[in-house]
Amino acid sequence: MSHRVEFRFSENPWAPTAVIEEVNARTGSGLVLTGLADQVGGSSSAAFVEWADGRESAITRTRTPLAVMRQTAGVLNDLRRQGLPVPAHQLVLELSDGYVAVVQERLPGRHVDSLNSTTAAAFVAMNERFAGVLRDHPQVPRPRAFPDVTLGYGAFEHTVGHLGERGRRLLGRLLEVDGGRPFRMQGDDLVHTDYTPGNVLFDDAGNVSGVVDWNAGAVRGDRHYALLGLHWGSIGRRTVGAEEVKQVEEKLAQLSPATRRSYEAHWMVDQVHESILKGFQPERIEADLARAEKTLG
Numbered sequence: 001m002s003h004r005v006e007f008r009f010s011e012n013p014w015a016p017t018a019v020i021e022e023v024n025a026r027t028g029s030g031l032v033l034t035g036l037a038d039q040v041g042g043s044s045s046a047a048f049v050e051w052a053d054g055r056e057s058a059i060t061r062t063r064t065p066l067a068v069m070r071q072t073a074g075v076l077n078d079l080r081r082q083g084l085p086v087p088a089h090q091l092v093l094e095l096s097d098g099y100v101a102v103v104q105e106r107l108p109g110r111h112v113d114s115l116n117s118t119t120a121a122a123f124v125a126m127n128e129r130f131a132g133v134l135r136d137h138p139q140v141p142r143p144r145a146f147p148d149v150t151l152g153y154g155a156f157e158h159t160v161g162h163l164g165e166r167g168r169r170l171l172g173r174l175l176e177v178d179g180g181r182p183f184r185m186q187g188d189d190l191v192h193t194d195y196t197p198g199n200v201l202f203d204d205a206g207n208v209s210g211v212v213d214w215n216a217g218a219v220r221g222d223r224h225y226a227l228l229g230l231h232w233g234s235i236g237r238r239t240v241g242a243e244e245v246k247q248v249e250e251k252l253a254q255l256s257p258a259t260r261r262s263y264e265a266h267w268m269v270d271q272v273h274e275s276i277l278k279g280f281q282p283e284r285i286e287a288d289l290a291r292a293e294k295t296l297g
Contacts, residue, residue: 109201
């Protein structure tokens with residue numbers, strides 16, 4: 001099948017040294033590379049740097065637009081001052097290759113290979129702390145999977161909708177799941193759209209010490225949506241066992257069946273959308289499309 005979509009781009013290998021050199025040249029920050037995060041891989045993995053005054057930070061890059069990342073920095077810095085374990089963003093800069101570099105506070109803690117009963121409980125409890133924290137930030141958008149449009153599905157129509165009959169049928173099915181009108185996510189919670197163990201740091205006691213990788217931008221809505229990644233995301237499925245998932249299900253049970261169904265449908269269609277945007281190989285797009293078709297029925 002054809003996957004000719006205008007928004008396609010290629011992900012360049014992550015080269016932190018070159019990024020740090022450009023940041024230093026343009027800002028005079030004097031950052032020095034000190035190491036790489038324990039989850040290196042892909043286009044935006046963190047590298048660790050040190051400022052001239054000895055402060056330790058992490059640097060990443062993202063394709064998310066500069067304006068969105070600056071807004072994210074403002075929101076997270078405000079929440080950090082309120083005591084939430086999110087990284088203060090110290091520098092946001094558009095690079096010559098179109099990526100955006102983000103220098104942020106290096107939070108304490110470490111990643112875990114998989115969640116146990118203690119860390120699973122902490123993981124769920126941390127997400128609860130995001131409830132209502134964006135009441136004073138009405139400018140923060142809803143998750144990308146829930147476009148704020150009067151009719152239709154916005155960007156989905158320019159990616160998934162261009163996959164031919166299957167893509168149009170999938171969007172039609174999504175509309176049916178939503179009851180004939182695109183679903184509007186409500187709420188003023190902070191939503192991490194990639195809330196998986198790989199983006200959470202824990203201390204030695206199993207408590208959450210940091211929630212990192214906000215490179216998709218901070219969004220506002222229903223925090224329960226973030227927990228779906230443990231069911232549907234590849235990283236979630238590899239790092240969470242059946243017993244631990246039960247703790248997640250206790251929270252997701254607070255959703256009505258119709259809302260839960262809509263969230264899952266939007267999550268799956270958004271994965272197809274993202275695969276197209278990121279220029280993945282046709283085999284990957286086909287796999288995501290087939291999974292979305294199966295999920296939506």
